Amino acid sequence: MIDNEETYGTRWAHTYDTMIAETIGDTAANEAADALATIARTTGATEPTALELGVGTGRVAVPLAERGIRVHGVDLEPAMLDILKDKAQHLDGQLTHAIGDMTVAADLTTPDATTPYDLVYCVFNTLGSLADGNAQRACLTAAASVLADHGRFVIEIPVPMLDTFSRSGRRTAHLGRRGEGVWLETARHDPISQTISLESIVLSEKNGVQIQPVHYRYTWPSELDLMAELAGLRRISRHAGWAGQQFTPRTVSYVAQYERIPS
Numbered sequence: 435m436i437d438n439e440e441t442y443g444t445r446w447a448h449t450y451d452t453m454i455a456e457t458i459g460d461t462a463a464n465e466a467a468d469a470l471a472t473i474a475r476t477t478g479a480t481e482p483t484a485l486e487l488g489v490g491t492g493r494v495a496v497p498l499a500e501r502g503i504r505v506h507g508v509d510l511e512p513a514m515l516d517i518l519k520d521k522a523q524h525l526d527g528q529l530t531h532a533i534g535d536m537t538v539a540a541d542l543t544t545p546d547a548t549t550p551y552d553l554v555y556c557v558f559n560t561l562g563s564l565a566d567g568n569a570q571r572a573c574l575t576a577a578a579s580v581l582a583d584h585g586r587f588v589i590e591i592p593v594p595m596l597d598t599f600s601r602s603g604r605r606t607a608h609l610g611r612r613g614e615g616v617w618l619e620t621a622r623h624d625p626i627s628q629t630i631s632l633e634s635i636v637l638s639e640k641n642g643v644q645i646q647p648v649h650y651r652y653t654w655p656s657e658l659d660l661m662a663e664l665a666g667l668r669r670i671s672r673h674a675g676w677a678g679q680q681f682t683p684r685t686v687s688y689v690a691q692y693e694r695i696p697s
Contacts, residue, residue, distance in 0.1 A: 462676075466557055467497035469676040470588060473691065474503050474553040477584050484553040487536040487577065488560035492518035492529065499529035503553070506544045508534035537564065537572040539579040550582040557590040559687075562650035566627065567661075570653065574665035578694065587667055587692040590676075593685055594652040599623045605632075614638045628652050658690065667692040 474482035482503050486495045489507025491514050499505045505528065509515055515531050522529040534541030536556075543549050554577045564570045577587055599605045603624065609617040615638030622631050629651045636644040653661070659669050669692050674685040681688055 463493045464497050465676045466494045466590065467501055469689070470494070470498050470553065470555055471501040471503050473586050473588060477552045477582070477586060479552040479582075479584070482552040484555065485542060485551045485577075485580065487542075487554065487556040487573065488563065489518060489531055490514045490560075492521045492531075494555075494557050495529055495531075496521050496525070499525050502528075505529045506551075507531045508536055508541055510535060536560075537569050537576055539576040542576055542580045549580045550585060551580055552582050552585045553588065554581050554585065555588040555590075559590070559592055559650065561589060561591055562652060564651065566651060567653075570651065571661050571664060574661050574667065578662075578665040578667050581667075581694060583694055585694065587662070588689065589658070589692075590687065590689050591653065591658065592687045594628075594654060595686065596623060596625075612636050614640050615644070655688070655690075662692050663695070666695050668695050 470484065474484055484498060484503050484505045486498075486505060486507040489495050489509045490511075492507065495505045495507045495518070499522070507518065507529070509518075509531070510533060512533060515533065518529075518531055522531075530544055532541075532544075536542070556573075556577070561570055561573060564573055574587075581587055598607070599621070603622055605619070605621040605623070607619045607621075609619055611617060613636070615636040618635040618637065620633050620635070624630075629649065631647070631649045634646040634648060638644075655672065662669060669690055671691045672681050672688055673679055673690075674681045674688050676689055
């Protein structure tokens with residue numbers, strides 16, 4: 435993940451679920467879990483297994499495991515996994531997790547070495563948390579290496595929206611209210627490295643000023659397809675959401691599904 439601990443880590447853990455719910459809604463995780471469970475079962479596996487890259491607090495992994503899919507998640511942040519552990523207590527081993535780097539294949543196996551997986555997935559722009567293109571390519575290569583021949587790799591990722599930046603590569607936005615405060619954002623865009631660095635700022639009388647830095651590298655849809663091809667994967671679908679919506683030039687975020695290229 436990004437080396438700067440401030441952008442992903444302990445500071446995120448206890449506000450992450452609230453922030454995601456306020457950003458994309460409470461139902462998004464269940465929509466993702468429904469779709470992923472269907473994909474896992476269409477692979478033909480009798481008891482499908484899944485791996486989540488950057489599992490975080492288990493926002494998607496928990497409902498996916500509740501749908502009968504055996505899930506393993508890896509993440510570099512212990513504070514996130516502590517929250518996941520509490521959420522998964524009722525799942526009786528259906529959901530396991532470990533501290534691991536999603537760019538390293540050896541970190542993606544379960545404690546009992548239950549690989550390859552029928553489904554490997556990465557949601558909500560987690561791929562963008564990797565620092566550069568080399569790390570993102572390494573992630574796809576690692577994912578492909580633990581994917582079953584009949585398996586599917588699924589990724590949810592935004593389409594880069596850069597027209598909101600000024601000519602100098604800066605942006606300031608009022609995002610509305612967050613809790614009892616006003617939600618603002620300041621951002622800088624580097625087109626050479628394809629990175630956006632921003633601060634999510636909440637101003638409130640009760641809590642004062644809260645600042646959360648974010649740094650991510652965006653990828654273009656065609657670039658992601660090429661990264662996947664270099665990793666031994668080929669795209670079989672691309673939709674503007676988990677319900678199979680049509681991908682258009684106005685799509686903001688999309689879900690792409692890949693399979694292994696036969697050797």
